[in-house]
Amino acid sequence: MDSEAMATPGQDYPIVLSLAGRLCVVVGAGAVGRRKIRGLLTAGARVRVVDPAPAALEGLANVEVVARSYVAADVAGALLVFAATDDGALNRRILADARAGGALAQAVDDPAAGDFQLPALLRRGALTLAVSTGGGSPALAAAVRDLLAEEFGPEWAVLVEVAAALRQKRLTGPETTPYNHSVLPALLAGNLVGLVAAGDGEAVERLLQRVVGEGVTLECLGISLPKGLK
Numbered sequence: 266m267d268s269e270a271m272a273t274p275g276q277d278y279p280i281v282l283s284l285a286g287r288l289c290v291v292v293g294a295g296a297v298g299r300r301k302i303r304g305l306l307t308a309g310a311r312v313r314v315v316d317p318a319p320a321a322l323e324g325l326a327n328v329e330v331v332a333r334s335y336v337a338a339d340v341a342g343a344l345l346v347f348a349a350t351d352d353g354a355l356n357r358r359i360l361a362d363a364r365a366g367g368a369l370a371q372a373v374d375d376p377a378a379g380d381f382q383l384p385a386l387l388r389r390g391a392l393t394l395a396v397s398t399g400g401g402s403p404a405l406a407a408a409v410r411d412l413l414a415e416e417f418g419p420e421w422a423v424l425v426e427v428a429a430a431l432r433q434k435r436l437t438g439p440e441t442t443p444y445n446h447s448v449l450p451a452l453l454a455g456n457l458v459g460l461v462a463a464g465d466g467e468a469v470e471r472l473l474q475r476v477v478g479e480g481v482t483l484e485c486l487g488i489s490l491p492k493g494l495k
């Protein structure tokens with residue numbers, strides 16, 4: 266495969282895909298293939314798994330298990346294909362078949378050959394932090410993610426809910442971008458993060474009312490604050 270096709274550092278194209286109901290194929294259900302399968306299922310994808318010995322996958326919702334050796338037809342109609350076998354030459358063939366059918370594909374043993382890589386993920390509700398080293402060091406990507414996890418605690422899931430609710434309520438609408446740009450920094454400067462983490466609903470509401478306007482309550486935003494997240 267043409268390794269010059271690999272993106273130069275910083276020149277790849279991060280994207281947030283919606284995979285609900287879309288067919289993704291994982292060939293090879295070893296330790297690595299199973300990690301890919303878990304991520305795909307979390308995103309609601311329909312997953313076809315091809316492996317002659319697919320341990321403990323039968324009966325999983327949204328998983329079609331094809332318990333035999335790979336054939337080219339297995340990747341037909343897929344949006345994403347993961348060549349995750351322990352056979353490098355086979356992975357290369359899967360990659361070529363997948364691309365011929367219009368799928369985006371990766372070979373887990375050869376980052377340079379494929380179309381995309383997966384980042385290490387930190388999820389806080391609707392907030393997703395994704396860390397990539399462009400294939401340089403997956404272990405470093407995971408370590409950076411773990412550092413971010415200390416800074417961005419579970420309170421950030423609530424933060425995103427509050428920010429999205431304010432936007433949806435048209436208290437800050439798309440037509441008032443400058444307003445959005447000033448309201449959120451003011452809420453953060455007012456320690457919204459700390460107040461949410463402490464579960465201090467009254468202080469959160471005082472801040473909302475000072476920054477956003479009288480009458481803005483957590484209830485009217487549809488938010489119930491978890492008690493003391495830290």
Ligand SMILES: C[C@@]1(CC(=O)O)c2cc3[nH]c(cc4nc(cc5[nH]c(cc(n2)[C@H]1CCC(=O)O)[C@@](C)(CC(=O)O)[C@@H]5CCC(=O)O)C(CC(=O)O)=C4CCC(=O)O)c(CCC(=O)O)c3CC(=O)O
Nearest residue numbers: 374376382383384385397398399400401402403404406407
């Ligand atoms: C290119 C890429 C392709 C892709 O899979 O997308 C790829 C490729 C390879 N990974 C290898 C090894 C390891 N990968 C992990 C873990 C993860 N690997 C992930 C991504 C990626 N791995 C993509 C690049 C991402 C980037 O560069 O930032 C993560 C972030 C996301 C995920 O997979 O979901 C996930 C974090 C899990 C988490 O969330 O904690 C660990 C650590 C562990 O297992 O604990 C090790 C062992 C330690 C080490 O080697 O660093 C090897 C060598 C295999 C060998 O030598 O046999 C190759 C092949 C090669 O480099 O040639």
Ligand SMILES: NC(=O)C1=CN([C@@H]2O[C@H](COP(=O)(O)OP(=O)(O)OC[C@H]3O[C@@H](n4cnc5c(N)ncnc54)[C@H](O)[C@@H]3O)[C@@H](O)[C@H]2O)C=CC1
Nearest residue numbers: 293294295296297298315316317318334335350351373374
């Ligand atoms: N991308 C990543 O994050 C990582 C990649 N790797 C690389 O990934 C590869 C796989 O690693 P593991 O999952 O640990 O190996 P593994 O040996 O646990 O799994 C390989 C799977 O491929 C299946 N397989 C073999 N031939 C097949 C065929 N013809 N059709 C369908 N399935 C077939 C096997 O039955 C097995 O279940 C290795 O080459 C390793 O170098 C390793 C660690 C991390």
